[in-house]
Amino acid sequence: MFKVGDLARRTGVSIRTLHYYDEIDLLTPSYYSGAGHRLYAPEDVARLQQIKSLQALGFSLEQIRDCLQRRDFSPRDVIEQHLRRLREQVTLQQQLCVRLEAIAAQLRKAETVSVEEFLQTIEGMTMIEKYYTPEQLAEIQERGRQLGDEAIRKAEAEWKELIAQVRAEMDFGTDPAAESVQYLAARWMELLRSFSGGNPGIEQALRKMYEQEPGLRQQTGVDAAMAEYVGKALAAKKGSSA
Amino acid sequence: MFKVGDLARRTGVSIRTLHYYDEIDLLTPSYYSGAGHRLYAPEDVARLQQIKSLQALGFSLEQIRDCLQRRDFSPRDVIEQHLRRLREQVTLQQQLCVRLEAIAAQLRKAETVSVEEFLQTIEGMTMIEKYYTPEQLAEIQERGRQLGDEAIRKAEAEWKELIAQVRAEMDFGTDPAAESVQYLAARWMELLRSFSGGNPGIEQALRKMYEQEPGLRQQTGVDAAMAEYVGKALAAKKGSSA
DNA sequence: TTGCTCCTCACGTCACGTGAGGTGGC
DNA sequence: TTGCTCCTCACGTCACGTGAGGTGGC
DSSP states (O other): OOOHHHHHHHHHHOHHHHHHHHHSSSSSOOOTTTTTTTEHHHHHHHHHHHHHHHHHHTHHHHHHHHHOOOTTOOOOHHHHHHHHHHHHHHHHHHHHHHHHHHHHHHHHHHHHHOOOHHHHHHHHHHHHHHSSSSHHHHHHHHHHHHOOHHHHHHHHHHHHHHHHHHHHHHTTOTTSHHHHHHHHHHHHHHHHHHHHHOHHHHHHHHHHHHHHHHHHHHHHOOOOOHHHHHHHHHHHHHHHHO | OOOOHHHHHHOOHHHHHHHHHHHSSSSSOOOOOOTSOEEEEEHHHHHHHHHHHHTTOOOHHHHHHHHHHTTTHHHHHHHHOOOHHHHHHHHHHHHHHHHHHHHHHHHSSSSOHHHHHHHHHHHHHHHHHHSHHHHHHHHHHHHHHHHHHHHHHHHHHHHHHHHHHHHHHHTOOOOSSSSHHHHHHHHHHHHHHHHHTOOOOHHHHHHHHHHHEEEEEEEEOOOOHHHHHHHHHHHHEEEEOO
C-alpha cells in the first residue's frame, strides 16, 4: 500500500500526474485512508507501469485507457497503425531537415546575412518547392554540391552581368541576329545548362516559375520581353546554322 | 487593402488565425475601417507570408516574432540550433520506430495475442533496454533474424522444459556432479550460447537482469538457487576434465 | 428586408506544472 | 507546537477551432 508521495518517488512520476490520472479515471487508487488519502495497491502499481510503458511508445492517455479497458482491443493493429503514423512523421521531419540544411548552406554561402536576406532565402525556397518536383530538387542540389559554393557564387555574378548586358542591347535596339547578341545568347544557354544539366523538365519548371512569379522577374530583371529577345536570338542562330 | 475574409481566402489561413495573430501582436493590420473592420495593407500581406514561411520551418510563433522584430537576430544561429533540435527529435523517433518494430515482430511470432501478453511484451522490452547496450541489442536482434521465428519459438520451449527438469533434480536432491545433471548443465550452456553468441557482455547483462528483476525470476522459474545449482554442476565438470 | 461579412467574448484542446490555501498524523 | 504529507481548487501552457450573440454595409 502506497500513498501518492511514496508511489511518486518509487516510479518517478509526479504527484500531480497521479492526481491527474485519478481525475481522468486512468488510474484510480484501489483504497482511500480514513482521512481521504489515496492508497495504491500493488495492482495499481502494475497498472502504472503499463501506462508508462505505453506512454513511452508514444500513445495518448486516451489510447492507453482504451487499450487497458476494452476487451476487443487488438494490440497488433494498434502497434502497426501507430508505427505507420510515426514513420510518416519521421519522413516529414527529415524533409524539413533537408530544407533547413539547404537554407543553412545558402546562409553560409552568402557573405552578409541580414534578416531580409534570410527571409528572402526562405521565401525563395518555399517558392522553388512549388515548381520543381522532389526529384528535380535533388538533382539540382547534387549538381550544386559538385560545382561547389565558389563556382555557384561565380555563376550568380555572371548571370547578373549577362542580364545587364542583354538589357543594354535591348534598350539600344540591336537586332537579335547581330553577332554581339548571338554571343550573349550562347553564353545564356551555357549558364542555363550548367544549372539545369540539360534536364528539360527542370528548364520547363524554371520557365513556368518566371512566368508566374512577378516578384522573381522584378528581382532578377528577367522579364517576358527579355525572354522573347533571347528566344529570337537563339532562333536566328538556329536559322543561320540550318 | 484587404479585409480579414479576403486575406484569409487569398493566403489560405483562417480568419480566426488572423484574429489570433492580431491578439498576440504578431500581425496587426495597418488600418481599420470606420466600422472597426481590420484592413490589411500589402506590407501586412508580405509579413504574413514571412510568418507562414518561418512556421513551415517549425518555429513557434514567439520565435517568429523575435525573428521579425529583433535587430540583433542571427538567422544562421537560429537555423543551426533549430536543425540540431530537429535532428535529435528524428533520432529519438527512429529509435522509437525500432522499438515498435521489435514489438510488432514479437506479436507476429506469438500465436495468440491477448492484451496481457501484449503488455508483458512491452514491459519486457522496456526492462531489457535497461540492461543491454544498444550495440548488444542490435547483435541479439541480428542473431534472432538469422535463427528465424520458428527456431526461436523452439528454443523458448526448450528452455521451459530444461528449467523444469533442473528444478526436478534440485527438488530430488541430486548431486550437481551426477551425470544426469551434467547433461542438463551442458544443454543449459548450449542454449545460452545460442542466445548470447558467446558474447560475454551479453551474458553478464543477462545475469544482472536476473539478479535485479524479481518478476523475471518468478516468471521463468530461474531463481538464485537454480543459478547456483547449475553453476556447481558446471564447476564439477570443469574439475573432472582438468 | 435579406444575406454576407465583420466584430468581440469565451470555452475547449493535451498532459500536466505550479502555486494557493487548508487539513491530518507524528 | 513544528514539519511533513496530504487534500482540492484553479490558472497557465500553444495555436488556434468552434460556436454564441450582435453589428454594419449592399
